[in-house]
Amino acid sequence: MDITFNESFAASLTNTLDTPVIGLPAEFQFGQLTKLAHPDDPIWQLKQRYDSLSTVTVASLQQAQTQLLAALKKGEPLRLWTMATADDALGFRYLCDLLQHQPGELTRINVPINQPMTNKGAIGLQTLNDLGELDPDTIPEWLPQAVPVTAAEQTAYAYDWQQLASDHQPLHVRINGQLIGATVDFYDSFLIPQLQHKRWSPTRIIGETMGRYCIAVPDWWWRYRLTALTTAN
Incomplete structure (x- = not known):
């Protein structure tokens, strides 16, 4: 089963691979990290106000979370797709925290943000904002890059998730690979x-x-x- 925290990339995976896909685009970087358990968290109203066309709701996210928990209970192998964004880094830690309660096999494909490109002999470098900008045709090429996430790694990242969730910051950002809480005006x-x-x-x-x-x-x-x-x- 494939997992991603990016809405459009979930659609790309569904269209490209013959595997079940769970998309959990929770945008963890905004609001309290405990917001999935709290439908009344103010961040949901804020997002609805400024992102009224989005089909992602707290109800749809909770449904995806339920599917994920069911897969964990069945012991299904999970393959997680991430990029070096705050959302994916936080989502990875969130998943590791879940695995502390429902242990299972986890592999991870971490796609670099910078992608070398060639076009008619010219060489350039493309910087992607997130996985949603990855060319869907290249998805099969990344499958061999999946690496196991060990139990020790899961525990370490789960601990980091718990520490971050306890800081009650309205925003979390990634600076030089480090996740830190930040003020809303960051x-x-x-x-x-x-x-x-x-x-x-x-x-x-x-x-x-x-x-x-x-x-x-x-x-x-x-x-x-x-x-x-x-x-x-």
């Missing part, structure tokens, strides 16, 4: 330079920000923070 400095263009629409401000910085922050969070910044001014 990413605001990336938006501020675009605010000097008074005639730019909010859509352009957000688009320019996302184009300049590949930091795996979704547009709904940028809309929220742009509203907070412009209202404050």
Whole structure:
């Protein structure tokens, strides 16, 4: 069974591989890490307000979590897909924590953010925001890269998850591979330079920000923070 924490990549896996896929796009980096167990967590209302077109709801995430727990109880081998983003790093720790209670076989495919590309002899480097931007045609090429996650590793990452979940920070970011709690305005400095263009629409401000910085922050969070910044001014 394949597991991913990215919504669009879950669809890519389903269309490409002949295996069951569980997508759990919980966006762990935003809100309390315990939010899956708390439908009344304010982050759900915030996301709904600024991401009204999303089909991901707390109910759908809890359903996916139930499927995952059922697979763990059956002892099904799990293959996790991750990239070096805060969401995937946190999701990996979340899964390891679950495995402390329902031990099972886990392998992991960690796809590099930087992808070398060749086009008619030209060589370049592409930086991906998240797994959703990975070319689906290349998915089979990554299957041999799966490596086992040992029981000792699962325990270590589960402990880190528990430590992070206890800090009650509204945001978690990844800096030099380290996950840390942060204040809600952590990413605001990336938006501020675009605010000097008074005639730019909010859509352009957000688009320019996302184009300049590949930091795996979704547009709904940028809309929220742009509203907070412009209202404050």
